Amino acid sequence: MKKLLILSxxxxxxxxxxxxxxxxxxxxxxxxxxxxxLREAVKPFVQxxxxxxxxxxxxxxxxxxxxxxxxPTGEGPDIIVGAHDWVGELxxxxxxxPIDFLPQKVLDEFTPVTLKAMSYRGxxxxxxxxxxxxxLIYNKDLxxxxxxTYESLVRVSKSLTKGGIYGFLYDYNNFYFSFPxxxxxxxxxxxxxPNGLDPLDIGLAxxxxxxxxxxxxxxxxxxxxxxxxDYQTTTSLFSEGKLGMMINGPWEIDNIKKxxxxxxxxxxxxxxxxxMRPFVGVQGFMLNSRSPNLAILKTFAIEVLxxxxxxxxxxxxxxxxxxRKDAYRVVSSNPDIKAFGASAADxxxxxxxxxxxxxxxxxxxxxxxxxxxxxxxxxxxxxxxxQIKDAIQKARK
Amino acid sequence: xxxxxxxxxILYSIVIAVIGIFFSYIIGNVAGLIWGLIFFMVxxxxxxxxxxxxxxxxxxxxPAFLLMFIxxxxxxxxxxxxxxxxxxxGHILTxxxxxxxxxxxxxxxxxxxxxxxxxxxxDNKIKILLKDSMxxxxxxENKKLILISKDNFPSEYEEYKLISQEKKxxxxxxxxxLKFELEDDSFLQLSDLNHFSxxxxxxxxxxxxxxxxxxxxxxxxxxKDGFFTRxxxxxxxxxxxxxxxxxxxxxxxxxxxxxxxxxxxFLWTIFWAAGTTLLNFTVGLFLALLMNDKNLKFKGxxxxxxxxxxxxxAFISLLIWVGLLNTEVGVVNxxxxxxxxxxxxxxxxxTWARVALFVVNLWxxxxxxMTVCLGALQSIPEELYEAAKVDGASYFQQLRxxxxxxxxxxxxxxxxxTFAFNFNNFNxxxxxxxxxxxxSDISTVxxxxxxxxxxxxxxxxxxxxxxxxxxxxxxxxxVFIIIALISIFNFWISGMFKRxxxxx
Numbered sequence: 001m002k003k004l005l006i007l008s009x010x011x012x013x014x015x016x017x018x019x020x021x022x023x024x025x026x027x028x029x030x031x032x033x034x035x036x037x038l039r040e041a042v043k044p045f046v047q048x049x050x051x052x053x054x055x056x057x058x059x060x061x062x063x064x065x066x067x068x069x070x071x072p073t074g075e076g077p078d079i080i081v082g083a084h085d086w087v088g089e090l091x092x093x094x095x096x097x098p099i100d101f102l103p104q105k106v107l108d109e110f111t112p113v114t115l116k117a118m119s120y121r122g123x124x125x126x127x128x129x130x131x132x133x134x135x136l137i138y139n140k141d142l143x144x145x146x147x148x149t150y151e152s153l154v155r156v157s158k159s160l161t162k163g164g165i166y167g168f169l170y171d172y173n174n175f176y177f178s179f180p181x182x183x184x185x186x187x188x189x190x191x192x193x194p195n196g197l198d199p200l201d202i203g204l205a206x207x208x209x210x211x212x213x214x215x216x217x218x219x220x221x222x223x224x225x226x227x228x229x230d231y232q233t234t235t236s237l238f239s240e241g242k243l244g245m246m247i248n249g250p251w252e253i254d255n256i257k258k259x260x261x262x263x264x265x266x267x268x269x270x271x272x273x274x275x276m277r278p279f280v281g282v283q284g285f286m287l288n289s290r291s292p293n294l295a296i297l298k299t300f301a302i303e304v305l306x307x308x309x310x311x312x313x314x315x316x317x318x319x320x321x322x323x324r325k326d327a328y329r330v331v332s333s334n335p336d337i338k339a340f341g342a343s344a345a346d347x348x349x350x351x352x353x354x355x356x357x358x359x360x361x362x363x364x365x366x367x368x369x370x371x372x373x374x375x376x377x378x379x380x381x382x383x384x385x386x387q388i389k390d391a392i393q394k395a396r397k
Numbered sequence: 398x399x400x401x402x403x404x405x406x407i408l409y410s411i412v413i414a415v416i417g418i419f420f421s422y423i424i425g426n427v428a429g430l431i432w433g434l435i436f437f438m439v440x441x442x443x444x445x446x447x448x449x450x451x452x453x454x455x456x457x458x459x460p461a462f463l464l465m466f467i468x469x470x471x472x473x474x475x476x477x478x479x480x481x482x483x484x485x486x487g488h489i490l491t492x493x494x495x496x497x498x499x500x501x502x503x504x505x506x507x508x509x510x511x512x513x514x515x516x517x518x519x520d521n522k523i524k525i526l527l528k529d530s531m532x533x534x535x536x537x538e539n540k541k542l543i544l545i546s547k548d549n550f551p552s553e554y555e556e557y558k559l560i561s562q563e564k565k566x567x568x569x570x571x572x573x574x575l576k577f578e579l580e581d582d583s584f585l586q587l588s589d590l591n592h593f594s595x596x597x598x599x600x601x602x603x604x605x606x607x608x609x610x611x612x613x614x615x616x617x618x619x620x621k622d623g624f625f626t627r628x629x630x631x632x633x634x635x636x637x638x639x640x641x642x643x644x645x646x647x648x649x650x651x652x653x654x655x656x657x658x659x660x661x662x663f664l665w666t667i668f669w670a671a672g673t674t675l676l677n678f679t680v681g682l683f684l685a686l687l688m689n690d691k692n693l694k695f696k697g698x699x700x701x702x703x704x705x706x707x708x709x710x711a712f713i714s715l716l717i718w719v720g721l722l723n724t725e726v727g728v729v730n731x732x733x734x735x736x737x738x739x740x741x742x743x744x745x746x747x748t749w750a751r752v753a754l755f756v757v758n759l760w761x762x763x764x765x766x767m768t769v770c771l772g773a774l775q776s777i778p779e780e781l782y783e784a785a786k787v788d789g790a791s792y793f794q795q796l797r798x799x800x801x802x803x804x805x806x807x808x809x810x811x812x813x814x815t816f817a818f819n820f821n822n823f824n825x826x827x828x829x830x831x832x833x834x835x836x837s838d839i840s841t842v843x844x845x846x847x848x849x850x851x852x853x854x855x856x857x858x859x860x861x862x863x864x865x866x867x868x869x870x871x872x873x874x875x876v877f878i879i880i881a882l883i884s885i886f887n888f889w890i891s892g893m894f895k896r897x898x899x900x901x
Contacts, residue, residue, distance in 0.1 A: 023573070024573075049569075050563065068489065072489055072491075091634065092634050092636070092863070093486060094498055094635025101589070226725045227724055227742065228723055228724025228727075228742065228743075228744065232719075233723055233726050237726065293573065295589055296590060298588065298590075299589040354486050354487070354862045357862060357863060358842075358862075365835035375837060392862060394652060394654070
C-alpha cells in the first residue's frame with residue numbers, strides 16, 4: 001500500500017512537472033491573485049481564434065525558480081506573470097522574448113515608469129499590468145492629518161510616542177523600505193545611462209544619500225524609532241492600534257482592514273522640500289523565448305495582455321495600481337489606489353539587473369550598523385558601496 | 398499453491414517492467430538517453446531477480462542500492478560536476494541551446510512586407526496563398542513569390558479548398574512551423590496569427606570553425622568565457638554553460654572576502670556545533686534520567702509534552718522564536734522588563750544573538766537527545782545497578798561508573814552525527830539571525846553568527862550577480878571535506894573505529 005502511494009506520488013510529480021508549453025495552446029503560470037481574472041479575460045480570445053489558453057496557478061515565490069529550471073528544457077510555460085525585478089536575471093539567462101512587436105500607439109497608453117521598469121539594456125521584456133510602491137499609512141484615530149514634511153513627521157510622532165503607543169515605525173533595516181530616505185536628497189542605486197543601468201556607478205554614499213540617512217538616524221535620536229523593530233513588529237503594532245504611522249505597501253491593506261483600523265494612505269513626507277521617492281515595483285507578463293507558440297503569443301500579447309479590458313478584469317479580484325493610464329483613470333476613484341498611485345508617481349523603478357543582489361545584503365548590513373549606532377552613516381555607507389562594487393567586479397560576468 | 402506464486406511473480410515483474418519502461422522513457426527524455434538506459438537495465442534486472450529463486454536476496458539489496466544511488470551518490474557526482482563549470486545566472490543554457498536560440502534571431506530586410514494569408518486544404522494537405530497590402534495575391538514556388546491575381550483570395554486553388562477564417566486558426570500548430578525560404582536568404586514565417594512576414598536570419602553558426610557569423614554586421618563571434626563575443630569584446634547574451642576547470646577553486650582561495658573572515662567564521666562554526674551538541678545532549682540526558690526514574694508518575698504525559706517541540710516543524714517554531722525574542726515587543730523581553738526592568742538586545746549584539754541561537758536550538762534539539770538517551774538507558778542491564786547497590790555505590794557513583802560509560806558507547810556515534818548536522822545547520826542560523834549582526838571591524842558579507850554554510854550561501858547567492866551555482870558547488874565540496882575530516886577525527890579520538898559496542 002505504501003509503495004503504491006509513493007509510486008503514485010512520483011507519477012503525480014512527473015505529470016505536474018511536464019505541464020509546460022504545448023504547441024497550439026497557450027500556457028500561463030500565475031499566482032493565485034490573478035488566476036480568476038485571467039481566466040475571465042482570455043475568453044474572448046479563445047472564442048475568436050479557437051486556441052485554448054490554460055492558466056495554471058503557481059505560488060508567486062516559485063514562479064521564477066521553476067521557470068528558470070523548466071524553460072531551458074522546453075518544459076516552461078509560454079507566459080509567466082511576474083515582478084519586473086526578475087527581468088534582468090531571466091534575460092541574461094536567455095529566457096525572455098523581447099517585446100518589440102507592440103505598436104507605439106499601444107505603448108503610449110502605459111505609464112512610462114512601468115515600461116522603463118520592464119526594460120533591460122534599452123529593450124522591453126515584459127508587458128506591465130500593475131505597479132506598487134510604499135506610502136505613509138496612518139491611523140486616523142491617532143493622526144488626524146498626515147504630516148507632509150519631515151519636520152512635522154518628527155513633531156507628530158514625538159507627541160504620540162508614549163505609554164505603549166508609537167508615533168512612527170517601519171522596517172528600517174530593510175533597504176527596500178529605507179530607500180526613500182536615500183533618494184529624497186539625491187541618492188540613487190545605479191546611474192541610468194542610455195544603455196541601461198551602470199552597475200559600477202553607485203550613488204548610495206553620495207552627499208544626498210548620507211544627508212538623507214542622517215535624517216533617518218535623527219529619528220532614533222528623537223526617540224521615535226526604536227531598536228529591534230522589524231516588519232512583523234510594525235504591522236502587528238499597527239493592527240493593534242498602537243502605531244500612528246508606518247511606511248508600508250498596498251499588500252498590507254487587507255490585514256489593516258481586517259483589524260478594523262480607521263486608516264488613511266498619504267504620500268511620504270518631503271525632506272527639505274524634496275519628495276521621498278520610493279522604489280516602484282511593477283508586475284507584468286513575460287513571454288518565454290523558447291516557446292513553440294511565438295506567432296500566437298504576439299497576437300495574444302497585443303489583443304489580450306496589453307489591453308485595458310484585461311487590466312480592469314484583473315482589478316476586480318485583485319485591486320492594484322493599473323499600468324495603463326486609461327484603465328487607471330477608471331479605478332482611481334478608490335482612495336487607497338489613488339494615494340498609492342500618487343506615491344508611485346514619485347517613485348523610481350527598483351533596479352532589475354542581477355547586480356542588485358549584493359546591494360540588498362550589503363545595504364541591509366550597513367543600515368543595521370547605522371541604526372544600532374555602531375557606525376556613522378558616512379562611514380558605513382561608503383564601506384558598503386565599496387563592498388558592493390568589489391562583489392560585482394568579482395562576480396562572474 | 399506454487400502455481401499461484403509463479404503467476405503472482407510473473408504479474409509482479411510485468412508491472413515492474415511496465416513501470417520501468419514508462420520511467421525509462423521519461424527519464425531518457427528529461428536527463429538523456431544514458432540515464433534512461435541505465436534505469437531500464439536496473440528495472441530489467443530487478444524483474445529477473447523476482448522471477449529467479451536463486452537471486453532472492455538481491456530483491457532487497459538492489460532497491461536499497463538504487464535508492465542510495467539516486468538520493469546520495471548521484472547528487473554528489475552532480476555537485477562535483479557543477480563545481481568545475483560556470484553554471485549560474487547568465488550561464489544556464491547549454492552551448493547548443495544558445496546556438497539554437499541565436500539562430501532563431503532575425504532582422505527585417507529592407508524590402509520587408511507583411512502578408513495576410515489564406516489556407517487551402519485537400520486530403521489533410523494544405524497550401525497557402527499570401528496577400529500584400531496592395532491586395533496582390535501570391536503563391537510561393539521555387540523560392541519565389543509569384544503573382545497569381547489581384548483580387549480577393551479565390552475560394553478554390555489547384556483543387557484545394559479555402560478554409561474559413563475561423564477554422565484557419567485550428568491549423569496554427571502546423572502553420573507556425575512553416576518556413577518558406579526565398580532566393581535572397583530571406584524567408585517567410587508566421588509573425589502573428591494573421592500575418593506572414595519576411596525575415597532574414599541574423600546569426601549563423603559554422604560548426605567547423607566554432608564561430609557564429611552576424612549577418613547584419615558581418616562580424617565573426619568567437620566563444621570566449623562562456624559567451625559568444627564580438628571582435629570589440631561585446632558579449633552576446635545569453636551565455637552558455639562550459640567547463641572552467643579549477644577556476645572556481647582558484648577564485649575562492651584568492652578572494653579576500655573569503656580569506657579575511659574565514660578563520661573567525663570557522664572558529665564560531667566549531668564552537669557552535671560543539672556547544673549546541675553538548676548542551677542539547679546534557680539537557681536531553683538530564684531529562685532522560687528523570688524520565689527513567691521508576692518513582693516518577695504520569696511518565697507518559699511528561700514524555701509526550703517534552704516531545705512536542707520535535708513535533709512542530711522547525712520552520713514554524715523558528716519564526717515564532719524570532720517574534721518571541723523581538724527586542725521591542727517580544728514576549729520574552731516584555732516579561733524580563735516587567736520583572737527586572739531590562740531589555741535584552743537579542744539579535745542586535747553578537748553575544749546575545751549567539752545565546753539566542755543556543756537557546757532556540759536547545760528547544761529544537763533536546764527532544765532528539767532525550768529520546769536517544771532514553772533508548773540507550775533502557776538497554777543498560779538492570780543487574781549492573783543491582784550489583785552496584787549491593788556493593789554500596791551511591792546514585793552518583795552509579796551514574797559515573799555505569800550509566801555514563803555505557804551510554805557514551807551507545808550515543809557516541811550519534812554525538813558525532815549531531816555535531817556534523819549542526820555544523821551545517823543552515824535553517825536555524827538563516828531563519829533566526831541570518832548571520833546578523835554584521836561584523837563591524839572588517840568589511841565582509843559575513844555576520845558574526847554566520848556559520849560556514851550560511852556564509853558561503855551568502856557569497857554564492859547574495860554576494861554577486863544572481864546565483865553562482867558553480868561557486869556554490871565548489872564551496873559545498875570544501876565544506877564536505879572539512880566535515881569529513883572533523884568526523885574522522887572525532888571517530889578516531891573516541892575510538893569508535895576500534896571498539897565494538899557490547900552489552901554483555
